[in-house]
Amino acid sequence: MAVTGDETETGSSGDFVIWTLSKSTSSLPQGGAGDGAHASMQPVEEASQKRQLRLMKNRQAAKECRKKKKEYVKCLENRVAVLENQNKTLIEELRVLKDVYRVKTE
DNA sequence: ATCATGGATCGTCATTTGCG
DNA sequence: CGCAAATGACGATCCATGAT
Secondary structure, rough: OOOOOOOOOOOOOOOOOOOOOOOOOOOOOOOOOOOOOOOOOOOHHHHHHHHHHHHHHHHHHHHHHHHHHHHHHHHHHHHHHHHHHHHHHHHHHHHHHHHHHHHHOO
């Protein structure tokens, strides 16, 4: 873990605070490179808000997705442990049965 | 103390998936 | 078919650890 001072979004999933996007990624608007030019475009302000909302939602979705994946992997690891134990038990059982059979047929 | 390296986590973009 | 959510992939950052 050791996540740096990172909002820790603990309980109350759902309501995320809109902190002043210090990061804001000046990356290209993607998908609309030159869109500022069109007259039919939404006001810049609204488009920007829309983008921020989308980023925020996706950020949250990514967190959720990673959490889910972690749990899935944990489940698989548990299953592996269980199956390994079962395997051990069965091998031992087989060994005993073989031994019993050997003694009987001698 | 400083540097290099590797692992964990995060945010974002691009793509896929599922639903109305 | 269009849209929102889910997920994969990538690069950035932080932190721990070992070598010098």
